[in-house]
Amino acid sequence: MTAANNAPAPELLAAIDLGSNSFHMVVARLVHGEIRTLEKMGEKVQLGAGLDAGNNLTEAAQQIALACLSRFAQRISGMPPEAVQVVGTNALRVARNAHRFLARAEQVLGFPVEIIAGREEARLIYLGVSHTLSDDTGRRLVVDIGGGSTEFIIGERFEAQELESLHMGCVSFRNRYFEDGKISRRQMDRAITHGAQELLNIRHRFRSLGWQSAVGSSGSIKAIASVLANLKLTNGSITLEAMRELRRRLVDMGQASRLGELGVRPDRQSIFPAGFAILMAAFESLGIEEMTYADGALREGLLYDIAGRIQHEDVRDRTIQALQERYHVDQQHAQAVEDTAMTIYEQVADQWQLRTAADEEVLRWACRLHEIGLTISHSQYHKHGAYLLRYSDLPGFSQQFQRDLATLVRGHRRKFSPAIFEGIDSEEDRRRLRYLCIITRLAVLLQHSRNHEAPPELSLSADTASLSIRFPEQWLDERPLTLADLENERDYLARQDFKLRINE
Structure with missing residues (x-):
């Protein structure tokens, strides 16, 4: 166990969402x-613009963003690392120089920033929304x-059942259809048609599953609900009939200004x-008749995700277990490799x-998953496993963490x-992953016989470019294959x- 695992739960939590339109921080x-x-x-x-x-x-754009983060940094200064999560979304997913x-x-914040995939963003949004709504029954x-990007989720209570992130958002649509500030019928029709085309991929799946209530959770949806209420078209909700009337009024108005x-x-x-379209x-x-607005969003979801990890209800553990079962991993062998790796670590x-x-988490999880590629083929299975971990949707994991897991699995043999x-790109990340990879390789090697024996009483010492291992007397003599x-x-x-020095 690391020191972080044994430390008392932090008093304050903070979540920062580096969105394509706005940056948000919540402290709780x-x-x-x-x-x-x-x-x-x-x-x-x-940022997306x-x-x-x-x-x-x-x-x-970077200077504007960094100036904002410098203001956020003052508020979270001194908080423990496990109490803060900072994530980037679509703009950072597509930026080539992210x-x-x-x-x-x-450097400005003093905390790591992780880029999350679209479906992970959707999962966190649902987590944030579901905790701000009454605990009703039925799908939403x-x-x-x-x-x-725009996220669509169907879930029940706190569990998401369908997750999708589509590559359309209010900044990207503004730049494409309303950049001149005009709101013409033709521009609005084209924007809505584009949105409908994006939704074709999920329309049948979502409508087949169905839902009992619809909820919106972004600034754009909040603004639309507010306008409808100001116009006395609704009492604060959003209805299809009111949306059609607002569409007519927007076109008649003709100017965003x-x-x-x-x-x-x-x-x-x-x-x-753009958000309206x-x-x-x-x-x-999707055949939505009515929608309400909920205040929870990605940043609230991040807070509940942090709380889950602190309270040992980490969604990532469930993800790893599901991968082991899906790819028929020999869990007894994986546990033996993990135990050996931790002895070295x-x-x-x-x-x-x-x-x-x-560091401890990625090492443990890489050991548990190092053989998932065997389901595809024994030949080059380490490469197959790395590909699965790099490109699968893994709830709870950032893109960087998936990359680290994939690196250890790719390099374990x-x-x-x-x-x-x-x-x-980071020299520090390469150094860290290189050492973790060496530990994983040795753990796999010492369990090569697959007899699940406890790791031997090893004595190790290391410096930047070497590792010395001393084994108990006679241990290697009795295991010539391991010595080879x-x-x-x-x-x-x-x-x-x-x-690598052996018994020197």
């Missing part, structure tokens, strides 16, 4: 398993219109028609500066080559300028 207190919000901050950063023609974030921005953002549809007459805030006027497409395509972690909860670490494996491993590591 965890009281008897319940989250009590203390403070919310939000700024219209429009800062993508150039090559999908690179411009320097100007890794450079992340390095700058982490949740829709969240972001700056660069006039939306203040409907009560739309100045900072939201340019994106309001996406929601109108959802109403018509405990002795070298300090010397290799691996003493974080994330055969050649120890630089190709294993391709695509990892270790000698082969010594050669593999030597080719990458790493020295």
